[in-house]
Amino acid sequence: MMSHANESGNTQPAQPLVNIYVGVSAVVLLLMMIVGLVMRLAQGEMLDISPGFFYQLLTVHGAGMVGIAALGSAAIMWYFASRYLDLSRTLFVANLLLFLVGVVMILGSILGGGFAAGWTFLYPLPAKGMGLWGTGAAALFLGGLLLIGTGFLILHLDFARAITRQYGSLGQGLGWPQLFGRDSGEAPPPTVVASTMVTIVNILGITAGAAILVMSLVNLYVPSFTIDPLLAKNLIYFFGHVFINATIYMAIIAVYEILPLYAKRPWKPNKAFLAAWTASTIMVLIVYPHHLLMDFAMPTWMMVMGQVISYTSGLPVLVVTTFGALMLIYRSGMRWDVTSSLLVLSVFGWAAGVIPAIVDATIRVNMVMHNTLWVPGHFHFYLLIGVASMLFGFMHFLGKESVEQEDRWFARWAFWGFMFGSLGFVFMFLYSGANSVPRRFAEHLPQWVPYDQIASAFVAVVVTSVLVFALQFLARLFATRPVALATEVN
Amino acid sequence: MMQETVWLITTVSIATLAAVFVWVITRSRQRAEYKTIQQSGYRWRKRLFVALAAAGIPLMGVTLMKMPYAAATNADAQALHVDAMGYQWYWEISESEAQVGQTVVFRVESADVNHGFGIYDESMRLVAQTQAMPGYTNELVHVFDQPGTYQILCLEYCGVAHHQMKAEFQVLTNQEEGGA
Numbered sequence A: 001m002m003s004h005a006n007e008s009g010n011t012q013p014a015q016p017l018v019n020i021y022v023g024v025s026a027v028v029l030l031l032m033m034i035v036g037l038v039m040r041l042a043q044g045e046m047l048d049i050s051p052g053f054f055y056q057l058l059t060v061h062g063a064g065m066v067g068i069a070a071l072g073s074a075a076i077m078w079y080f081a082s083r084y085l086d087l088s089r090t091l092f093v094a095n096l097l098l099f100l101v102g103v104v105m106i107l108g109s110i111l112g113g114g115f116a117a118g119w120t121f122l123y124p125l126p127a128k129g130m131g132l133w134g135t136g137a138a139a140l141f142l143g144g145l146l147l148i149g150t151g152f153l154i155l156h157l158d159f160a161r162a163i164t165r166q167y168g169s170l171g172q173g174l175g176w177p178q179l180f181g182r183d184s185g186e187a188p189p190p191t192v193v194a195s196t197m198v199t200i201v202n203i204l205g206i207t208a209g210a211a212i213l214v215m216s217l218v219n220l221y222v223p224s225f226t227i228d229p230l231l232a233k234n235l236i237y238f239f240g241h242v243f244i245n246a247t248i249y250m251a252i253i254a255v256y257e258i259l260p261l262y263a264k265r266p267w268k269p270n271k272a273f274l275a276a277w278t279a280s281t282i283m284v285l286i287v288y289p290h291h292l293l294m295d296f297a298m299p300t301w302m303m304v305m306g307q308v309i310s311y312t313s314g315l316p317v318l319v320v321t322t323f324g325a326l327m328l329i330y331r332s333g334m335r336w337d338v339t340s341s342l343l344v345l346s347v348f349g350w351a352a353g354v355i356p357a358i359v360d361a362t363i364r365v366n367m368v369m370h371n372t373l374w375v376p377g378h379f380h381f382y383l384l385i386g387v388a389s390m391l392f393g394f395m396h397f398l399g400k401e402s403v404e405q406e407d408r409w410f411a412r413w414a415f416w417g418f419m420f421g422s423l424g425f426v427f428m429f430l431y432s433g434a435n436s437v438p439r440r441f442a443e444h445l446p447q448w449v450p451y452d453q454i455a456s457a458f459v460a461v462v463v464t465s466v467l468v469f470a471l472q473f474l475a476r477l478f479a480t481r482p483v484a485l486a487t488e489v490n
Numbered sequence B: 001m002m003q004e005t006v007w008l009i010t011t012v013s014i015a016t017l018a019a020v021f022v023w024v025i026t027r028s029r030q031r032a033e034y035k036t037i038q039q040s041g042y043r044w045r046k047r048l049f050v051a052l053a054a055a056g057i058p059l060m061g062v063t064l065m066k067m068p069y070a071a072a073t074n075a076d077a078q079a080l081h082v083d084a085m086g087y088q089w090y091w092e093i094s095e096s097e098a099q100v101g102q103t104v105v106f107r108v109e110s111a112d113v114n115h116g117f118g119i120y121d122e123s124m125r126l127v128a129q130t131q132a133m134p135g136y137t138n139e140l141v142h143v144f145d146q147p148g149t150y151q152i153l154c155l156e157y158c159g160v161a162h163h164q165m166k167a168e169f170q171v172l173t174n175q176e177e178g179g180a
Helices: A015-043 A051-081 A089-112 A135-167 A176-180 A190-221 A229-263 A271-286 A300-313 A315-329 A338-360 A363-369 A374-398 A409-434 A446-476 B002-026 B034-064 B174-179
Strands: B080-087 B090-093 B097-099 B103-110 B115-120 B126-132 B138-143 B148-154 B166-172
Touching: A015 A051, A015 A089, A015 A374, A015 A446, A051 A089, A051 A135, A051 A190, A051 A229, A051 A374, A089 A135, A135 A190, A176 A271, A190 A229, A190 A271, A229 A271, A229 A315, A229 A338, A229 A374, A271 A300, A271 A315, A300 A315, A300 A338, A300 A363, A300 B034, A315 A338, A315 B002, A315 B034, A338 A363, A338 A374, A338 A409, A338 B002, A363 B002, A363 B034, A363 B126, A374 A409, A374 A446, A409 A446, A409 B002, B080 B115, B080 B126, B090 B148, B090 B166, B103 B115, B103 B126, B115 B138, B126 B138
Parallel strands: B080 B103, B097 B166
Antiparallel strands: B080 B090, B103 B138, B115 B126, B115 B148, B148 B166
16 A cells, blocks of 8 residues: 555545446546537538537536536545545535536536526626526526535535544645655655645635625526626636646546556655645635636736746646656656556646646737637646546556556557547647637638548547547446555555 | 747647657666656756746746736827627627727727627737626727738627627728728
């Protein structure tokens, strides 16, 4: 077992529960990818759907992907953190149930009620459907999001309780005594440090999200209750930015925990590691104005902060983690299989995806890149090649009987298909963005259509590969035992 | 052009990062003592931090020197003021043309939901944008350096006909304006 393991004495993480989380995540991810493919095919004029249905798909794809990235990442965090913390299984189940109810509400709102205001539900669009959706559909969507957020809030509060109980405070969970004092070598393990960071930022982010969701709900039924649109935008992007970034910080735990098993080297926290996570805790909370760089009415100091913190926010953890991963595998006699390949790919996806994101956070660049396909280009880079790879790597790991177990040929092919398909797909987004193609357009101009067609081919490869990953995991779901708990790295 | 520069910087940076990954991966099956690798790696990491700071801080300074936000207050007296109001799903624009080289101040607002005011040139290249938001006026200053018919596209999702929310804006040469 990893060093520091079992400090809580909790030796039996509930793998069946985690399997359900991961199984649900795999299926929903696959479905959302198919929705993505349908949208790209429609933009490429290879599929005929109405604009109204396109924007419904856009809404379901956005909400579904953000939600399922969070659910899958939470499963990774919970699975490994439960070795060090006494977490509540009841609340873990409650989160899943609230999530599923929320999903049903959101699907009902979109597919039944025609709701198509986008997952970002920018005030006051949910209340102004121009006859395409009604107040009830908008309320169902906002209520569904609120329920999902509530589930995650409960989960994170349980983490806060467990970390405080085990380590004394959230500051100690971040390793502050070791960071600011003498490095005693007894800092919490990387999983606990990351979990503490996510706990702090997501409690704040979800609370802000809940506030704007409730205000928007009131506005639906009491139109005289209005919200300052700029305040609403700030709350939405603060929540959205924190929540989606937290998925990376949860899922990266798979890299911290699994990659050492393959490299047979430990991943131990040192001062640089702890400093990076503390710095990122603060910066992920204050960087969100980079989503509002084209809202000229915002205070200028916030815009400057948005650019400056964007340049610095990802770097500490990113450089520490990327460097850590590369050092870990360099001349280690590394064992390569689909799991380790996906996890190393995920670190690359995260690190590489940050580059176009930072470029776009430059105010002068944002003037000609904001809301073009450059934006989904960079976030798909670190969410698809980053977070999804982490999740698929973890999923593949869970399904193996041992680390040494050989992969089947189709799993290896699926890895290569996923990697090249994803790279082609995100580069087509970036290239389209560099050619000023707007994002969120149901119909494209003729000169943009070839980009969509090429991108669709890449997405089809990704979907096929993920289908293999998902089917293999589901087939193995209840047939194997976990390997991680039986493996030691010292 | 800004977009070409951005594309070049991004692809070269990602390719460099990919090369580093490939270089490390190709050496991953060999074995060496981890402690020695860590000592060397931490030195390289420190150099990387210093290099990124050395490149990033001046870059931040340069790029922040010319921000679009206070440009309207500094616009010259001859600037053309254009009011643009966004509606679901059309634009109402007070002026339909300007001259090449003339400073134009677009006062952008919305009557209903959030919109995005994106100016595209004749090759459908985005040249400038700002958000259109109910209750706020965003002032976008732009000097057109090429004549032609520019398209105003909505760049913030605003409902089912979002992609059809377009308007035209003519930019004339001085001769064209004189002969009109």
